[in-house]
Amino acid sequence: MKYFFMVVLAFLAYPTAISQNCDLTLRGTVIDMHDGTPLAGATVVLAGYDVAKITDFDGNFELTGLCTENYNLQISHPECTTRAFSVEISENTQSVFKLEHHLEELNEILIKGSTYYTKAETVLENRILLETLEGYSSASLGDALKTVSGVSSLNTGNTVVKPVINGLHSSRVTIINNGVRQQDQEWGAEHAPNIDLNTANSITVLKGAAALQYSGDAVGGVIVSEPAPITLRDSLYGKSILSGQTNGRGGAFTTTLTKSYENGWFARFQGTAKRYGDFEAPDYVLSNTGVSEQDFSVNVGLNKIQYGFDAYYSLFKNEIGILRASHLGGAEDQVVAINSEVPLVIQDFTYDIGTPRQDVTHQLAKLSGFYKWNELGTVRLSYDLQQNERFEFDVRRGDDDGKPSVDLELVTHNLELSLESDIGDAISLKTGVMGNFQENFANPSTGVRRLIPDYKQYKFAFYGIADYQVSEALNAEFGARFDHTYMDVFKFYRTSFWESRNYDVQFPELVIEDFGNQLLTNPELKFNNISATAGLSYEFGEDYVLFSNYSLASRAPNASELFSEGLHHSASRIELGDLRFNSEISQKIMVTAQKKGSRFSFAVNPYANFVQDFIVIEPTGVQQTIRGNFQVWEYRQTNARLLGVDLDASFRILEDLTYTHQFSIVKGWDTAQDQALINMPPASLNNGLQYVLPIKQRVRIGLESSYVFRQNEFPDNNFEVFLPETASFETVDVSTPPPAYHLMNLTAGTSFALGDVTKLDLNLKITNLFDTSYRDYLNRLRYYSDDLGRNLLVQLKINY
Amino acid sequence: MKNLKFIYSIIVLSFVFTSCSNDDDVPVPVNEEEIITTVIATLVAEGSTVTLTSRDLDGDGPDEADVTVSGDFQVGLTYVGSVQFLNETENPAEDITEEVEEEAEEHQVFFLLSAGLDGTINYGNNDGDGNPLGTQFSLLPNAAGNGNFAIILRHEPKKPNDGTLDDAGGETDVIVTFQVTFEE
Numbered sequence: 001m002k003y004f005f006m007v008v009l010a011f012l013a014y015p016t017a018i019s020q021n022c023d024l025t026l027r028g029t030v031i032d033m034h035d036g037t038p039l040a041g042a043t044v045v046l047a048g049y050d051v052a053k054i055t056d057f058d059g060n061f062e063l064t065g066l067c068t069e070n071y072n073l074q075i076s077h078p079e080c081t082t083r084a085f086s087v088e089i090s091e092n093t094q095s096v097f098k099l100e101h102h103l104e105e106l107n108e109i110l111i112k113g114s115t116y117y118t119k120a121e122t123v124l125e126n127r128i129l130l131e132t133l134e135g136y137s138s139a140s141l142g143d144a145l146k147t148v149s150g151v152s153s154l155n156t157g158n159t160v161v162k163p164v165i166n167g168l169h170s171s172r173v174t175i176i177n178n179g180v181r182q183q184d185q186e187w188g189a190e191h192a193p194n195i196d197l198n199t200a201n202s203i204t205v206l207k208g209a210a211a212l213q214y215s216g217d218a219v220g221g222v223i224v225s226e227p228a229p230i231t232l233r234d235s236l237y238g239k240s241i242l243s244g245q246t247n248g249r250g251g252a253f254t255t256t257l258t259k260s261y262e263n264g265w266f267a268r269f270q271g272t273a274k275r276y277g278d279f280e281a282p283d284y285v286l287s288n289t290g291v292s293e294q295d296f297s298v299n300v301g302l303n304k305i306q307y308g309f310d311a312y313y314s315l316f317k318n319e320i321g322i323l324r325a326s327h328l329g330g331a332e333d334q335v336v337a338i339n340s341e342v343p344l345v346i347q348d349f350t351y352d353i354g355t356p357r358q359d360v361t362h363q364l365a366k367l368s369g370f371y372k373w374n375e376l377g378t379v380r381l382s383y384d385l386q387q388n389e390r391f392e393f394d395v396r397r398g399d400d401d402g403k404p405s406v407d408l409e410l411v412t413h414n415l416e417l418s419l420e421s422d423i424g425d426a427i428s429l430k431t432g433v434m435g436n437f438q439e440n441f442a443n444p445s446t447g448v449r450r451l452i453p454d455y456k457q458y459k460f461a462f463y464g465i466a467d468y469q470v471s472e473a474l475n476a477e478f479g480a481r482f483d484h485t486y487m488d489v490f491k492f493y494r495t496s497f498w499e500s501r502n503y504d505v506q507f508p509e510l511v512i513e514d515f516g517n518q519l520l521t522n523p524e525l526k527f528n529n530i531s532a533t534a535g536l537s538y539e540f541g542e543d544y545v546l547f548s549n550y551s552l553a554s555r556a557p558n559a560s561e562l563f564s565e566g567l568h569h570s571a572s573r574i575e576l577g578d579l580r581f582n583s584e585i586s587q588k589i590m591v592t593a594q595k596k597g598s599r600f601s602f603a604v605n606p607y608a609n610f611v612q613d614f615i616v617i618e619p620t621g622v623q624q625t626i627r628g629n630f631q632v633w634e635y636r637q638t639n640a641r642l643l644g645v646d647l648d649a650s651f652r653i654l655e656d657l658t659y660t661h662q663f664s665i666v667k668g669w670d671t672a673q674d675q676a677l678i679n680m681p682p683a684s685l686n687n688g689l690q691y692v693l694p695i696k697q698r699v700r701i702g703l704e705s706s707y708v709f710r711q712n713e714f715p716d717n718n719f720e721v722f723l724p725e726t727a728s729f730e731t732v733d734v735s736t737p738p739p740a741y742h743l744m745n746l747t748a749g750t751s752f753a754l755g756d757v758t759k760l761d762l763n764l765k766i767t768n769l770f771d772t773s774y775r776d777y778l779n780r781l782r783y784y785s786d787d788l789g790r791n792l793l794v795q796l797k798i799n800y
Numbered sequence: 801m802k803n804l805k806f807i808y809s810i811i812v813l814s815f816v817f818t819s820c821s822n823d824d825d826v827p828v829p830v831n832e833e834e835i836i837t838t839v840i841a842t843l844v845a846e847g848s849t850v851t852l853t854s855r856d857l858d859g860d861g862p863d864e865a866d867v868t869v870s871g872d873f874q875v876g877l878t879y880v881g882s883v884q885f886l887n888e889t890e891n892p893a894e895d896i897t898e899e900v901e902e903e904a905e906e907h908q909v910f911f912l913l914s915a916g917l918d919g920t921i922n923y924g925n926n927d928g929d930g931n932p933l934g935t936q937f938s939l940l941p942n943a944a945g946n947g948n949f950a951i952i953l954r955h956e957p958k959k960p961n962d963g964t965l966d967d968a969g970g971e972t973d974v975i976v977t978f979q980v981t982f983e984e
Contacts, residue, residue, distance in 0.1 A: 448830065492827075624865060
């Protein structure tokens with residue numbers, strides 16, 4: 001009844017009446033598309049008229065007094081995606097209407113006012129479920145993402161975890177948080193996404209650039225993090241998770257409280273705090289690896305079927321210690337550090353976070369609203385403002401001690417207008433236009449030359465995506481997007497570098513002031529990027545789906561690739577960008593065969609990604625400085641080819657015993673230089689068993705084996721350095737990947753009902769069960785220390 | 801509808817407002833505060849002075865350091881030496897030696913003679929804990945020969961240490977090598 005009331009309210013604005021000369025009847029049944037079960041309590045709205053019906057227990061409804069004409073019906077159900085149907089009435093009619101059952105999508109329907117819940121129709125969406133996310137409540141977004149096959153991570157220690165999709169990361173992966181494209185200086189390899197995992201109710205990974213409504217430059221893929229749905233009833237509900245763990249001797253607390261009203265208004269508060277001291281490898285303390293994080297978000301809004309708005313604010317603040325032993329002088333120090341079995345600095349455990357460390361604050365404010373016009377579709381307008389502030393503190397001398405070495409502030413404004421509409425029954429169309437302004441400010445008071453220059457960036461984009469339901473089983477999708485980027489940059493170049501690159505001959509007009517050893521230049525760069533996608537999905541019978549998709553992505557170079565010029569302390573190397581870069585263009589073909597089913601299911605996903613003008617950073621020589629020798633890494637453009645396959649399978653052996661399997665491999669090749677690409681994730685194999693103990697209190701037990709192969713394809717970037725102590729040349733081995741490793745994890749969990757709505761979950765998780773010493777190829781600190789040892793995590797979750 | 805208009809106007813206003821607030825001021829240059837561009841070791845014995853200089857004004861830029869040695873050392877003479885670290889990207893040049901001496905407990909200068917050189921080096925000054933610092937030192941060439949004389953400044957080494965770089969650890973702030981000759 002409440003839905004009826006709500007819908008009637010929403011339609012009061014439409015003053016129309018049903019003609020009195022008509023007496024035809026439509027009898028309908030609403031069923032679940034997946035299993036055909038009748039849907040009771042679904043709301044059927046006769047669009048354009050002041051009429052709405054609720055289905056009975058058998059999913060039936062009846063509309064009387066209809067005329068001989070075409071009617072549009074909108075059918076919604078609290079647990080389903082809302083859909084529109086067109087019905088031609090010429091006599092008394094009986095019809096069946098199918099809805100797709102998706103409880104977790106409620107929020108999408110209401111907030112976005114959308115009849116579409118999928119991000120891309122012809123790419124398999126890899127969804128991480130809430131239960132998994134909650135298991136990672138005390139960890140980071142990157143850790144949770146690794147549960148998806150084909151997703152690995154580029155780490156700096158164990159706390160800076162950057163997602164890698166099918167071998168690609170940083171600017172090549174678009175992250176959508178709460179409908180907003182995350183702008184958090186994602187270009188840096190040691191910059192983790194500034195998102196509190198606990199704000200997400202569901203995370204979807206798209207391993208390609210098909211979701212053009214978000215971005216056209218997702219050469220690697222798209223990660224979409226979405227908040228929990230809001231129920232449309234008078235209710236106050238929430239959840240809290242308290243975790244404590246032995247490794248790091250700390251824990252996390254997160255809580256969410258939601259107040260909702262039947263009339264559509266809602267408010268939500270969410271907060272998280274995390275605190276860890278030094279983490280430990282099996283044999284020693286990883287000194288200065290503590291973490292301190294505090295986040296919160298507030299959300300208020302109004303949800304009606306026809307219109308709604310939403311205001312959201314979130315603050316993310318964390319302080320992360322970086323392994324002390326990783327802070328080095330030049331290559332001479334690197335030789336000693338790499339050759340040493342243990343980190344060169346090991347101190348007693350402490351909660352203090354010293355130097356080096358990162359201190360990052362990310363704020364997001366967002367306002368959005370939608371309105372549904374029956375003829376036109378859903379129009380949505382949103383504005384968001386993001387401010388990202390990053391400090392990096394190094395080990396420094398004298399007055400500079402305690403002063404940050406990096407102090408960057410990135411502010412991004414984004415305004416977006418989109419329209420989702422149906423053309424007839426079969427075609428749905430998404431179109432949109434957006435404007436974006438971004439300003440980077442590098443504070444000069446650090447006393448260290450700017451790593452990223454001051455710039456202003458203006459972006460303008462528009463897109464269109466059509467989804468054509470050719471038949472019940474076959475779905476086709478086409479889309480295109482255009483992005484224009486204009487960058488107005490103020491960059492100080494060292495005069496010696498400017499001349500050594502021949503820029504003084506090529507770009508003399510860019511220099512606006514000469515400071516002797518430095519030149520102030522004002523490059524103004526423009527990039528036009530076209531991206532497109534086309535794909536098909538086909539359902540064979542009940543259980544099988546075949547997805548095939550081609551996507552063309554085009555990415556403008558980022559500020560780091562264009563303007564890096566100098567020593568990057570945290571990497572102990574000199575990094576040089578190139579002002580002359582153009583956009584990289586990727587063409588990715590992917591096919592996915594999926595079998596759904598409760599007993600046996602699988603998905604196999606081979607892909608090929610060809611990237612023209614791929615921007616890669618690689619060593620080109622050694623630079624002598626007074627601090628010693630540093631390896632010089634220069635960005636250059638080449639052509640790359642990435643081939644790989646991801647495999648997921650699950651088999652229910654017995655009623656209570658399930659086996660799961662994942663395998664991923666990717667091969668990255670630089671086709672211009674005919675050598676392997678650096679930092680490609682090695683093949684990995686995951687096997688798991690989940691069992692529910694046959695006792696009265698249901699206890700879930702899980703055992704997981706995770707095997708990571710050695711990366712055998714890598715470029716040889718080793719170099720030689722002269723050591724005055726021994727008066728000899730020594731090889732600095734920065735290339736050789738570490739050996740393969742195998743880790744075992746154990747989980748156990750049970751639930752207790754504490755009253756009608758209150759539920760308590762107790763979970764236990766032991767990772768690296770056998771305290772194995774290992775190093776991971778994609779951990780930037782692998783030269784200096786082992787990875788984490790055994791950890792025992794206890795988690796209490798209460799839903800109320 | 802009323803709500804929507806309100807929201808829309810707020811959005812447009814905020815965008816316009818923030819977009820207009822940018823002023824077109826030109827950024828100021830950053831002169832590296834900590835960088836050591838220049839190492840000068842001055843060694844004096846009975847009126848003769850040998851000066852070893854390594855100067856790299858563009859820091860970690862592409863230009864190589866300019867290294868000069870003013871003369872040869874005499875065997876049997878004890879040279880009293882001092883090491884000076886300068887940041888010459890600033891004007892006037894900043895004397896980093898003062899900072900190193902203020903934070904003597906966190907620093908140590910190391911001297912190395914390569915295989916072709918036979919000489920004795922002693923520390924000339926200590927930190928507050930009585931451990932060697934090395935901005936003052938002495939050099940006594942014992943026999944004729946030529947080879948490399950290296951001066952290394954380490955930040956946060958283990959102190960006390962056994963005098964070798966391996967034992968001391970810490971980070972290299974300066975490592976410069978001079979080709980010198982000891983003559984009879």
